[in-house]
Amino acid sequence: IFPPELRFAFLKFFNRIFHLFSIYCYFDITEIDGVNTNELYNAVQLYLSSSVSIAGNRLSLTRAVNSSSITFGLSNNDSIVDTFNGVTVLWEHVVTQRQTQTFAWRPLPEEKRGFTLRIKKKDKTLILNSYLDYIMERANEIRRKNQDRLLYTNSRGGSLDSRGHPWESVPFKHPSTFETLAMDPIKKQQIMDDLKDFAQGQLFYQKTGRAWKRGYLLYGPPGTGKSSMIAAMANYLGYDIYDLELTEVHSNSELRKLLMKTSSKSIIVIEDIDCSINLTNRKKNSSNAASQRSFYDAETRNGSGSGGSGEEGGNGNTISLSGLLNFTDGLWSCCGSERIFVFTTNHIEKLDPALLRSGRMDMHIYMSFCNFSSLKILLKNYLGYEEKDINDDVLKEMERVVEKAEMTPADVSEALIKNRRDKEKAIRELLEDLKSRGERSVKDGKLRGGSGNLTELEVVEEQEKRAIDSQNEDEDHDEEEIELEDNICKTRED
Ligand SMILES: Nc1ncnc2c1ncn2[C@@H]1O[C@H](COP(=O)(O)OP(=O)(O)OP(=O)(O)O)[C@@H](O)[C@H]1O
Numbered sequence: 281i282f283p284p285e286l287r288f289a290f291l292k293f294f295n296r297i298f299h300l301f302s303i304y305c306y307f308d309i310t311e312i313d314g315v316n317t318n319e320l321y322n323a324v325q326l327y328l329s330s331s332v333s334i335a336g337n338r339l340s341l342t343r344a345v346n347s348s349s350i351t352f353g354l355s356n357n358d359s360i361v362d363t364f365n366g367v368t369v370l371w372e373h374v375v376t377q378r379q380t381q382t383f384a385w386r387p388l389p390e391e392k393r394g395f396t397l398r399i400k401k402k403d404k405t406l407i408l409n410s411y412l413d414y415i416m417e418r419a420n421e422i423r424r425k426n427q428d429r430l431l432y433t434n435s436r437g438g439s440l441d442s443r444g445h446p447w448e449s450v451p452f453k454h455p456s457t458f459e460t461l462a463m464d465p466i467k468k469q470q471i472m473d474d475l476k477d478f479a480q481g482q483l484f485y486q487k488t489g490r491a492w493k494r495g496y497l498l499y500g501p502p503g504t505g506k507s508s509m510i511a512a513m514a515n516y517l518g519y520d521i522y523d524l525e526l527t528e529v530h531s532n533s534e535l536r537k538l539l540m541k542t543s544s545k546s547i548i549v550i551e552d553i554d555c556s557i558n559l560t561n562r563k564k565n566s567s568n569a570a571s572q573r574s575f576y577d578a579e580t581r582n583g584s585g586s587g588g589s590g591e592e593g594g595n596g597n598t599i600s601l602s603g604l605l606n607f608t609d610g611l612w613s614c615c616g617s618e619r620i621f622v623f624t625t626n627h628i629e630k631l632d633p634a635l636l637r638s639g640r641m642d643m644h645i646y647m648s649f650c651n652f653s654s655l656k657i658l659l660k661n662y663l664g665y666e667e668k669d670i671n672d673d674v675l676k677e678m679e680r681v682v683e684k685a686e687m688t689p690a691d692v693s694e695a696l697i698k699n700r701r702d703k704e705k706a707i708r709e710l711l712e713d714l715k716s717r718g719e720r721s722v723k724d725g726k727l728r729g730g731s732g733n734l735t736e737l738e739v740v741e742e743q744e745k746r747a748i749d750s751q752n753e754d755e756d757h758d759e760e761e762i763e764l765e766d767n768i769c770k771t772r773e774d
C-alpha cells in the first residue's frame with residue numbers, strides 16, 4: 281500500500297528512534313576499507329584469537345606462512361565477549377556475500393568480512409580512547425611472538441613491488457643468540473642491558489625529548505662475530521632486520537624513501553660501511569678534492585652508475601655522507617619509533633668523525649679476537665665441554681696462548697667443527713693451532729717492530745681514533761663506550 285520510498289523513510293526513522301533509546305552503540309570494522317586493507321581488522325582478529333573468554337564454540341584455525349604457531353580465530357557470524365578495564369564489550373564477526381563487482385583496481389574477495397563492536401554508550405570514550413590502541417599494541421606483540429623475524433633487503437635496487445614496497449623480505453632464521461655469541465661476558469651483559477633499557481625506555485625517551493632510537497657501531501677484524509651479534513640482537517629483542525645495501529641506493533632521496541618504509545621495532549643494518557660509501561674525513565676530502573674529483577670522474581666514465589659529483593649533497597644522484605647522517609638522525613629518522621641502527625666496519629679509523637660523534641652511534645662495540653672467555657663459550661657450543669670437562673693443564677696452556685694467537689672466533693669455530701666427532705682430537709689440534717699461531721704472531725710482531733714503517737702508520741691510526749674518542753667525550757658525557765682499547769694496544773705491542 282505504501283510506496284517504497286515512504287516505507288524506507290519510515291524504517292529509517294524507526295531505526296533512529298530505536299538507536300536513540302538503545303543503551304548500546306555499534307562500530308563496524310570491515311576487512312577492506314575502500315581498496316586498502318584495514319589494519320585494525322587484522323589486529324582485532326589476532327587480539328581476539330588470544331582471548332580466552334570465547335563464547336561461541338566454533339573456532340577457525342590458521343597458521344600463517346613463516347609462522348611457527350597456530351592461531352584461533354572467530355568463525356563466521358560468531359560472537360565473543362571481552363572485558364577491558366571492567367567494561368564488557370561484545371564482538372561479532374560478520375560475514376556477508378559481496379554483490380557481484382563491476383570493476384575494481386584489485387580483485388576483492390567474494391565475502392565481505394568485518395567485526396562489529398557493541399558497547400554501552402556510556403563507555404564510548406573509554407573504548408575509543410584506549411581500548412582500540414590497546415588492541416593494536418597487543419596484536420603487534422602477538423604477531424612478533426608468533427612469527428619468526430623477517431629479514432628485509434633492498435637488493436632490488438630501488439624498484440618497487442606490486443604493493444609499492446622497496447623492501448623484499450624473507451623469514452629470518454639465524455640461530456645466533458647472546459648465549460652462543462663468544463665474547464667477553466661482562467661486555468655481553470652490558471650490551472644486553474643496554475638493549476633491554478632501550479626496548480623498555482619509551483617513557484624515558486618521551487620525557488627527555490629524544491627520538492626513540494639507538495645506534496651501535498660494531499667494529500673489529502673479519503670473522504669476529506659482527507654479523508652474528510646483529511642476529512643475536514634481533515633474536516633477543518624480537519625485532520625485524522632491514523639489511524640496507526648502500527651500493528644499491530642511488531640517491532639521498534631514495535635512501536629516505538627506504539627509511540620511510542621501515543617499520544618500528546626494527547634493526548636497520550649497514551654492513552661494512554667503510555666499503556659501501558666514500559666516508560673519508562670531510563676535512564681531508566676538501567684538501568685533496570682534486571684527486572677526489574678525478575676518482576669520481578673515472579667512475580662516471582666507467583659507467584658504474586654511482587658516479588656523479590663528489591660534493592656532498594651534490595646534484596643528488598649519489599648518496600653522500602650528509603645523506604647518510606640525515607638518515608640516522610635527521611628529522612626523517614623519527615618517522616617511526618623504537619629503531620636501532622647498526623653499522624659494522626672492519627676499519628673504524630677509515631670512518632668520518634662525524635659518524636662517530638656521540639648521539640649518532642651511541643655505543644661503539646669492539647669485537648675482538650678470541651680471548652679465553654670467548655674460547656670457553658665456543659668449546660661449550662661446539663663440543664659441549666664445560667670448564668671441568670677439560671684437563672686443567674690443557675686449559676692453562678690455552679689461556680696462556682689464546683690472546684697471542686690472534687685467532688678469530690670464526691677460525692676457532694672452523695677448527696672445532698672439523699673434528700667435532702672426535703672431541704679429544706679437536707682440543708689437541710686447537711691447542712696446537714693456537715700455539716703455532718702464537719709463535720708466528722710473536723715473530724711477525726718483532727719483524728714489524730723492526731721495519732718501523734708499519735708501526736708508525738698504526739700509531740697514527742691509533743692516535744686518530746683516540747682523538748675521535750676524546751672529542752666524543754668532550755661533546756657528550758652520556759656516551760657509553762666499551763671498546764677494549766687495551767686489547768688493541770696489547771696486540772700491537774706483542
Ligand atoms: N663471537 C662469535 N661467537 C660465536 N661464533 C662466532 C663469533 N664470531 C664468529 N663466529 C662464527 O664465525 C662465523 C662468521 O662470523 P660473522 O659473520 O659474524 O663475522 P663478521 O665479524 O661479521 O665478519 P665480517 O667482518 O667478515 O663480516 C659465524 O658463522 C659464526 O659461526
Ligand SMILES: [Mg+2]
Pocket residue numbers: 506507508551
Ligand atoms: Mg659480517
